[in-house]
Amino acid sequence: MTLKEAQNYATLCLQLRPLGDEMEELWGALRAAEDSILASLLMHIRSSKEMMLRAVRGATRLDVAFARLKFGQEVKGVVPIVKDRGVIDVKSARHPVLELRRVRPVANDACVGRKGVRGLVITGPNAGGKTVVMKTLGLFGLMVSMGIPIPCSPGARFDFFTPVIADIGDLQSVTGDLSTFSGHILVAKEVLRRTGAIISEDGSPREKTEEGKDERERKEGAAGEGAEVVEASDLGRDAGCPLVLMDEMGTGTEPHQGAALAQAMLEALVTAEARVVVTTHFVQVKEMALRDERFAVAGMEWVKGRPTYRLKMNEVGESLALDLAGRLGVPSEILDRAHDLLADDIKRATALQARLEKQVDEYNDLIQDAKRDREAAERLRNKLQEHRLRAELRADELVKELAKRQIEEFREKGREMDELLEKLKKQEREMAERTESFQGGGKVEGSAARTRGSSSRNPFGFAPSARGGLTANKAGLEIAEKSASQNREERLKAQASARQLLSKLPKEVEKFQSEMEKVKKTKLPPGWQLLKSGSMFMLRETVFVMVGEHKGAMGKVHGRGLGGRWKVELTSGKEAGKHVEVPPEFMARKVKIGDENKDPVDLDIERKRAIMAGKRKF
Numbered sequence: 345m346t347l348k349e350a351q352n353y354a355t356l357c358l359q360l361r362p363l364g365d366e367m368e369e370l371w372g373a374l375r376a377a378e379d380s381i382l383a384s385l386l387m388h389i390r391s392s393k394e395m396m397l398r399a400v401r402g403a404t405r406l407d408v409a410f411a412r413l414k415f416g417q418e419v420k421g422v423v424p425i426v427k428d429r430g431v432i433d434v435k436s437a438r439h440p441v442l443e444l445r446r447v448r449p450v451a452n453d454a455c456v457g458r459k460g461v462r463g464l465v466i467t468g469p470n471a472g473g474k475t476v477v478m479k480t481l482g483l484f485g486l487m488v489s490m491g492i493p494i495p496c497s498p499g500a501r502f503d504f505f506t507p508v509i510a511d512i513g514d515l516q517s518v519t520g521d522l523s524t525f526s527g528h529i530l531v532a533k534e535v536l537r538r539t540g541a542i543i544s545e546d547g548s549p550r551e552k553t554e555e556g557k558d559e560r561e562r563k564e565g566a567a568g569e570g571a572e573v574v575e576a577s578d579l580g581r582d583a584g585c586p587l588v589l590m591d592e593m594g595t596g597t598e599p600h601q602g603a604a605l606a607q608a609m610l611e612a613l614v615t616a617e618a619r620v621v622v623t624t625h626f627v628q629v630k631e632m633a634l635r636d637e638r639f640a641v642a643g644m645e646w647v648k649g650r651p652t653y654r655l656k657m658n659e660v661g662e663s664l665a666l667d668l669a670g671r672l673g674v675p676s677e678i679l680d681r682a683h684d685l686l687a688d689d690i691k692r693a694t695a696l697q698a699r700l701e702k703q704v705d706e707y708n709d710l711i712q713d714a715k716r717d718r719e720a721a722e723r724l725r726n727k728l729q730e731h732r733l734r735a736e737l738r739a740d741e742l743v744k745e746l747a748k749r750q751i752e753e754f755r756e757k758g759r760e761m762d763e764l765l766e767k768l769k770k771q772e773r774e775m776a777e778r779t780e781s782f783q784g785g786g787k788v789e790g791s792a793a794r795t796r797g798s799s800s801r802n803p804f805g806f807a808p809s810a811r812g813g814l815t816a817n818k819a820g821l822e823i824a825e826k827s828a829s830q831n832r833e834e835r836l837k838a839q840a841s842a843r844q845l846l847s848k849l850p851k852e853v854e855k856f857q858s859e860m861e862k863v864k865k866t867k868l869p870p871g872w873q874l875l876k877s878g879s880m881f882m883l884r885e886t887v888f889v890m891v892g893e894h895k896g897a898m899g900k901v902h903g904r905g906l907g908g909r910w911k912v913e914l915t916s917g918k919e920a921g922k923h924v925e926v927p928p929e930f931m932a933r934k935v936k937i938g939d940e941n942k943d944p945v946d947l948d949i950e951r952k953r954a955i956m957a958g959k960r961k962f
């Protein structure tokens with residue numbers, strides 16, 4: 345710069361200086377004006393703070409509600425029935441992300457929490473869709489807790505679960521010094537603690553209320569103060585049970601120990617009333633799920649070497665790891681060697697397992713059939729019992745009727761017998777009259793008079809014939825009466841023998857009459873005399889007839905003693921009243937037709953004559 349130019353610049357600065365001061369003043373006034381405007385605006389805002397906050401909250405609520413609705417519409421969701429009983433019962437459930445991607449997800453049905461089932465064990469081949477099913481249910485749990493419609497068929501039931509805990513993936517970290525297995529174990533421990541399956545380290549039980557509260561407060565904070573996270577306000581703050589999702593639990597270590605650990609965890613979780621959805625390849629866990637009624641088992645369908653992603657309830661899927669490896673391009677040499685390495689017993693066990701699983705369904709059907717059959721058999725048995733009872737009652741009635749009829753019949757027979765005996769007496773009387781006319785004289789008359797008198801006056805005290813008839817009649821009736829109360833066979837036997845006895849008597853009488861006619865013509869031995877009528881008596885169903893008497897020897901026949909000798913009670917003479925065994929000779933002098941072993945009519949007439957003539961012993 346030249347001197348001249350420097351002088352001009354200095355002059356200009358001196359001229360502008362006042363203007364600068366003025367500017368400075370103007371800026372100061374402007375700032376003061378701004379401050380005063382801001383202060384007055386602040387005053388306005390402060391006075392309407394509450395109103396504005398309410399507006400923001402309202403807008404947030406609306407925004408969240410619209411966001412839920414929009415999301416629900418995009419995933420074609422429905423509002424399920426929500427309660428707090430830990431029930432999941434959904435049809436045609438689709439994973440929301442697959443639904444958003446419009447990849448036409450395969451829809452599946454799933455059910456947990458009904459009929460005492462608390463856990464669902466998903467089995468099946470790799471890449472079969474197990475994890476997707478499990479995640480679908482987990483996401484539904486979270487969506488329901490946030491009031492977002494879930495993509496499934498209408499009428500679904502999906503209860504409010506809290507907390508929803510998942511162990512999916514791998515927590516392995518170099519920076520955190522965590523291995524794959526220890527990562528799973530840490531999650532497992534947390535799961536057990538938060539579900540109440542174990543008590544905390546200091547021994548106190550899990551404080552579910554506090555945790556539930558914290559979690560909810562966190563969600564509420566995210567949504568804005570006062571925003572409702574769950575629409576179902578009637579559920580209460582601590583309603584619902586935990587939902588635990590574990591993908592291929594127990595992996596990352598030796599399989600047997602891993603499976604045992606997984607099984608123990610599952611048992612503890614369902615015992616704590618948590619709802620559990622897990623995926624597994626462990627045979628031991630599959631078996632446990634089949635055995636334990638608290639678990640349902642399901643398998644992913646695999647058709648013609650490809651997954652269908654369909655979940656089949658009550659089926660157990662195979663892992664088919666080698667098949668999948670082949671499909672994904674593992675060289676056949678490796679696969680062949682792997683197949684060789686599979687121990688025979690494992691192969692057999694796998695085949696057996698498949699067969700058993702198939703049989704489970706068949707057995708279930710059989711059990712149902714058997715139940716139905718048993719019920720039918722029970723009904724039939726009741727019916728048969730009823731029929732049998734009726735038949736027994738009827739049989740009783742019939743037996744009584746029969747017995748009554750038999751008694752009547754015997755009474756009738758008795759009457760006939762009485763008539764018959766009446767006839768016999770009449771014939772005896774007539775015979776006696778004929779004998780009188782045959783012998784003539786007072787001696788016979790006296791004898792006839794004695795015979796017609798009381799039985800005690802009868803020689804040997806034999807019962808008169810009429811009495812014998814009555815005895816037979818009474819005996820018949822007694823047998824009949826008795827038979828009514830005895831069993832049928834005895835009755836029939838007694839009836840037959842009574843009939844036989846009754847039928848014999850008339851014959852006896854007839855034959856006796858003809859015998860009498862012959863005897864009358866016979867010369868009597870000394871000391872013997874003929875009775876006016878035969879004295880008939882019955883002994884052991886045999887009819888005996890006496891036609892003669894020996895003077896001075898009176899007695900009552902009591903039957904035969906040992907050695908076939910007759911016993912007689914003497915009724916006259918010095919030894920009257922005594923029971924004596926009668927020597928055969930004594931009886932031999934008596935005329936007797938028949939004996940107790942032989943039919944009286946069979947005794948041949950020549951023998952009888954010889955006996956009567958005293959030429960032959962009886």
Ligand SMILES: Nc1ncnc2c1ncn2[C@@H]1O[C@H](COP(=O)(O)OP(=O)(O)O)[C@@H](O)[C@H]1O
Binds near residue numbers: 442474477
């Ligand atoms: N329901 C489904 N609908 C459509 N694609 C599915 C379905 N389930 C699974 N897939 C497809 O199969 C893949 C493997 O599923 P994934 O659940 O991981 O199998 P897994 O757990 O049995 O090994 C998924 O990434 C997805 O592409």
Ligand SMILES: [Mg+2]
Binds near residue numbers: 471474476591623
């Ligand atoms: Mg998986």
